[in-house]
Amino acid sequence: MSRNKIIVLALMVLLVIVPFISPELFYVDFLLLMFMYTVIAAGWNIIGGYTGYYSFGHTAFFGLGAYTTAILVAKYGVSPFITFPLGGLVAALFAFVIGYPTLRLKGAYFAIATLSLSFALQILALNLTPITGGGEGLTLPLPPWDIHTTIMIIYYMMLITLAATVATTYLLEKSRIGLALKCIRDDEIAAESVGINTTMMKFIAFLLSAFFPGVVGGIFAYYATYIDPPTVFDPRISMFAIVFTMFGGAGTVTGPIIGSAILFTVDLLARYTITIPGFDLMVFSAIAITIILFMPHGLVGTLREKFKIKLP
Amino acid sequence: MIGDIATLTQAIVTGILLGGIYSLMSSGLSLIFGVMDIPNASQAVFAVLAAYITYWTYTLVGIDPFIGMVFSAIILFAIGIVMYKYMVSRVSGLMAFTLLYMVAMFLENTMIFVWTNLYRGIRVPYLTGSINIYGIYVPSDRLAGFLISVIGFGLLTYFLKYTYTGKAIRATMQNPRAASLMGINVNSIYLFSFGLGIALSGFAGAILGIIYPFNPTVADEWIGVMFAIVVFGGLGSLMGTFIASMIIGIVSSLVGTYASLVWSPLIAFAILVITLWVRPSGLMGRKV
Numbered sequence: 001m002s003r004n005k006i007i008v009l010a011l012m013v014l015l016v017i018v019p020f021i022s023p024e025l026f027y028v029d030f031l032l033l034m035f036m037y038t039v040i041a042a043g044w045n046i047i048g049g050y051t052g053y054y055s056f057g058h059t060a061f062f063g064l065g066a067y068t069t070a071i072l073v074a075k076y077g078v079s080p081f082i083t084f085p086l087g088g089l090v091a092a093l094f095a096f097v098i099g100y101p102t103l104r105l106k107g108a109y110f111a112i113a114t115l116s117l118s119f120a121l122q123i124l125a126l127n128l129t130p131i132t133g134g135g136e137g138l139t140l141p142l143p144p145w146d147i148h149t150t151i152m153i154i155y156y157m158m159l160i161t162l163a164a165t166v167a168t169t170y171l172l173e174k175s176r177i178g179l180a181l182k183c184i185r186d187d188e189i190a191a192e193s194v195g196i197n198t199t200m201m202k203f204i205a206f207l208l209s210a211f212f213p214g215v216v217g218g219i220f221a222y223y224a225t226y227i228d229p230p231t232v233f234d235p236r237i238s239m240f241a242i243v244f245t246m247f248g249g250a251g252t253v254t255g256p257i258i259g260s261a262i263l264f265t266v267d268l269l270a271r272y273t274i275t276i277p278g279f280d281l282m283v284f285s286a287i288a289i290t291i292i293l294f295m296p297h298g299l300v301g302t303l304r305e306k307f308k309i310k311l312p
Numbered sequence: 313m314i315g316d317i318a319t320l321t322q323a324i325v326t327g328i329l330l331g332g333i334y335s336l337m338s339s340g341l342s343l344i345f346g347v348m349d350i351p352n353a354s355q356a357v358f359a360v361l362a363a364y365i366t367y368w369t370y371t372l373v374g375i376d377p378f379i380g381m382v383f384s385a386i387i388l389f390a391i392g393i394v395m396y397k398y399m400v401s402r403v404s405g406l407m408a409f410t411l412l413y414m415v416a417m418f419l420e421n422t423m424i425f426v427w428t429n430l431y432r433g434i435r436v437p438y439l440t441g442s443i444n445i446y447g448i449y450v451p452s453d454r455l456a457g458f459l460i461s462v463i464g465f466g467l468l469t470y471f472l473k474y475t476y477t478g479k480a481i482r483a484t485m486q487n488p489r490a491a492s493l494m495g496i497n498v499n500s501i502y503l504f505s506f507g508l509g510i511a512l513s514g515f516a517g518a519i520l521g522i523i524y525p526f527n528p529t530v531a532d533e534w535i536g537v538m539f540a541i542v543v544f545g546g547l548g549s550l551m552g553t554f555i556a557s558m559i560i561g562i563v564s565s566l567v568g569t570y571a572s573l574v575w576s577p578l579i580a581f582a583i584l585v586i587t588l589w590v591r592p593s594g595l596m597g598r599k600v
Binding site for chain 2: 052054056100101102104105107108109111112113115116117119120123124126127235239242243246276277278279281282284285286288289292293296
């Protein structure tokens with residue numbers, strides 16, 4: 001076994017046993033939220049990092065997944081374990097529908113279109129009261145287990161989704177599809193001229209990229225037991241996905257993971273040390289500006305270039 | 313029946329007033345977008361900043377808002393120049409958009425941090441009440457805002473059409489390479505247009521601050537409307553921006569009157585998405 005495989009395996013084992021060795025539930029709670037953001041970031045990475053189409057509205061997919069689970073569980077009593085993947089499918093379906101008009105757009109136009117669509121979805125969720133409960137939000141039934149078991153179950157659901165997302169990205173990176181996506185990012189016209197079906201490839205990337213955030217959106221709704229439009233369609237979710245990935249390294253497998261691990265901790269510390277509203281996002285956007293100006297390839301890219309460390 | 317016509321006229325007049333103000337608000341974005349091909353995501357946040365500057369110079373020092381407006385536009389011009397020189401000129405295209413989005417987030421949250429989320433409004437004592445023209449009410453603060461906006465927009469059009477710098481800006485808009493071959497210093501045109509674009513949103517922000525109550529997060533709503541107008545009007549066309557502002561102003565006013573106010577913010581987004589879908593170059597823009 002190579003050294004990399006041993007590290008990955010050790011990390012996996014550690015994450016699996018964390019809920020049993022953690023002294024307080026707080027750390028489990030913290031980790032599961034970190035996993036959630038990592039999934040959204042890794043999902044964003046597929047369309048933003050690999051394909052070069054910066055979506056500024058990934059919160060839309062998260063929110064759609066959350067509402068799918070909330071509506072099905074609260075109103076129809078469907079088992080949440082069915083609704084989680086279903087939320088992902090709904091998000092992917094939405095990506096399919098909006099992909100048709102938006103994926104033809106280049107660069108910043110795509111960013112503007114996705115940003116607007118996520119705002120539009122929030123307004124819709126606020127006003128389609130019969131379906132979404134409007135501004136009052138939706139309350140889900142409490143999970144049937146005690147708090148400790150519930151958090152553990154949610155933790156493992158998030159961990160499984162995270163593992164699936166990372167595995168997908170890894171396989172994508174190794175496959176011809178991943179190569180095609182990178183090709184589109186570097187030069188779309190050239191990609192087309194060597195026979196890559198760019199439309200098809202972009203759709204694959206966009207659908208995959210929407211699916212995983214949709215799944216964790218559903219898990220989040222079940223975990224929070226209450227959702228409303230400003231929480232699940234929060235523009236800061238899209239922003240986190242972009243900044244986490246860019247900080248770690250866009251278009252790399254490990255980038256979103258490293259970026260989320262570091263920046264989510266920073267964000268939490270900022271929020272706990274100075275509790276005046278606005279402070280955490282101030283720190284956060286300052287970090288983002290610094291990355292864009294001075295470290296455009298992210299941590300992984302810098303490690304690769306300057307220190308010759310090979311990271312996937 | 314008469315009542316219906318009065319309601320309709322009232323809605324259209326309100327829409328025209330709104331559209332006029334929108335046109336000045338979006339002109340800065342349109343200019344920067346047209347010249348540099350960068351959709352400046354921080355435009356609306358700077359408008360809010362201008363509203364705050366006007367508000368504070370009025371409440372603390374007692375400077376008249378219409379003078380404070382000029383003052384805040386000058387400050388924004390300086391900020392724009394510095395920002396272009398040290399940040400925006402280092403990146404391009406999509407990265408520039410991301411950078412400016414993050415600058416917007418930074419400023420918005422700094423304003424929340426410093427001035428909280430409380431709604432504030434600039435109350436001009438001599439602009440209260442409204443004028444009644446044949447049964448149609450025209451609020452005087454909106455009318456003043458409309459007139460300033462339209463005059464400002466007219467001056468901008470004149471400047472771009474007939475002055476040397478204006479012509480240089482338009483030449484750069486059409487083809488930066490050819491412009492630089494004709495002896496235009498394209499870099500200083502970029503610098504100047506960026507400062508001017510942000511200063512324009514400063515005027516509009518102060519006017520909006522007089523008409524509506526504001527807090528730092530209203531920037532999210534304004535930027536949506538601005539993008540919709542500029543994309544719908546067409547990239548690099550100020551005339552298109554003006555027409556699009558009027559259409560979006562009137563349509564949102566009509567929807568607000570006849571359907572419900574909650575749907576009028578959706579109009580801008582719907583128009584934006586449909587434009588990008590059907591005709592990405594907009595009403596009068598060049599091909600994208």
